[in-house]
Amino acid sequence: MRIDNLSHAILFSAEEGSGALPQALSLAQYILCSDKQDEGTACGVCPSCRKTGNAVHPDLHFIVPVNRSASLSSARQPVTDDFLDLWRSSYLENPGITEQEWYQKLEIENKQGAIGVAEAGNILRKLQFRSFDGGARVIAIWLPERMHPAAANKLLKILEEPSPGTYFLLVSHRPDQLLPTIRSRCMLVQVPSKERRPLPREAYLNLEKLLDLCFSGKPSGVLDWAEDMATLGRESQKAFMASALQILRQYYMVFLSLPSLAFLDAASLSTASRYASRMSETFFRRIYDRLNTATGQLERNVNGKALFCSLGFDFFLSLQR
Numbered sequence: 001m002r003i004d005n006l007s008h009a010i011l012f013s014a015e016e017g018s019g020a021l022p023q024a025l026s027l028a029q030y031i032l033c034s035d036k037q038d039e040g041t042a043c044g045v046c047p048s049c050r051k052t053g054n055a056v057h058p059d060l061h062f063i064v065p066v067n068r069s070a071s072l073s074s075a076r077q078p079v080t081d082d083f084l085d086l087w088r089s090s091y092l093e094n095p096g097i098t099e100q101e102w103y104q105k106l107e108i109e110n111k112q113g114a115i116g117v118a119e120a121g122n123i124l125r126k127l128q129f130r131s132f133d134g135g136a137r138v139i140a141i142w143l144p145e146r147m148h149p150a151a152a153n154k155l156l157k158i159l160e161e162p163s164p165g166t167y168f169l170l171v172s173h174r175p176d177q178l179l180p181t182i183r184s185r186c187m188l189v190q191v192p193s194k195e196r197r198p199l200p201r202e203a204y205l206n207l208e209k210l211l212d213l214c215f216s217g218k219p220s221g222v223l224d225w226a227e228d229m230a231t232l233g234r235e236s237q238k239a240f241m242a243s244a245l246q247i248l249r250q251y252y253m254v255f256l257s258l259p260s261l262a263f264l265d266a267a268s269l270s271t272a273s274r275y276a277s278r279m280s281e282t283f284f285r286r287i288y289d290r291l292n293t294a295t296g297q298l299e300r301n302v303n304g305k306a307l308f309c310s311l312g313f314d315f316f317l318s319l320q321r
């Protein structure tokens, strides 16, 4: 169990109607479970698990977009807690609930919902108190892209100084609309949509080749790998960077003992476990940064051979013990 390594802010990104919200809540169940299983799953039967399963755990807080409705005519800005029972029953009835379906439940006519600054204040107040069960607590934010900038800035302050045992799980359909400063504070989990196929096997090959060379301690092989990569077209090189980021995210989930969040079949999972067991937290942090920088360099037409050499050797050095 590596819950200590789990990032304090995780951004689940997925298309509308995907299972992102249930995925986030199954992670919440794991975080709050009082009898976590060795394979990185919640027990499913302890009182905590049952309460999370019914979305009524007192240490599981929800933030969802809301607005003034016919049933709530107060002058102050509405917050999720004003509609908590409605939200719970709507989610339990339809875990894949869409934004529009939620607004219909709220009966806010043609208005859109928002996450206002009052909501951020509400959460700040709650965080001043100890958790009910004395353990971890989870704040699940559905559609953070609906956050008012003032609310987002307040939230950012919390994310910058996370209190121990507090986990923010954000579920977004439009992560590009989030403040970049919020996005960069979160570990990103891309939830595959039901239609989209998993990455093709070929996407893994160039990365696995590099990893095998690094693990077998063959720097000359890394040089050959870089030369091969440099001969690929620019689009294939960009595709390599994108899939490498995605694959390393899968490995990272396995590394954190959260294989269910890697969304892999059994065969890919066993390969992922083999690689992840030889990686470290430092490796993941360093290589994410490197791959992102390298992607930017490709856009600027940096010399391919120099780029892949430097990337390859960064992998090599980060993986030596």
Ligand SMILES: [Zn+2]
Pocket: 032, 033, 034, 035, 036, 042, 043, 044, 045, 046, 047, 048, 049
């Ligand atoms: Zn449990």
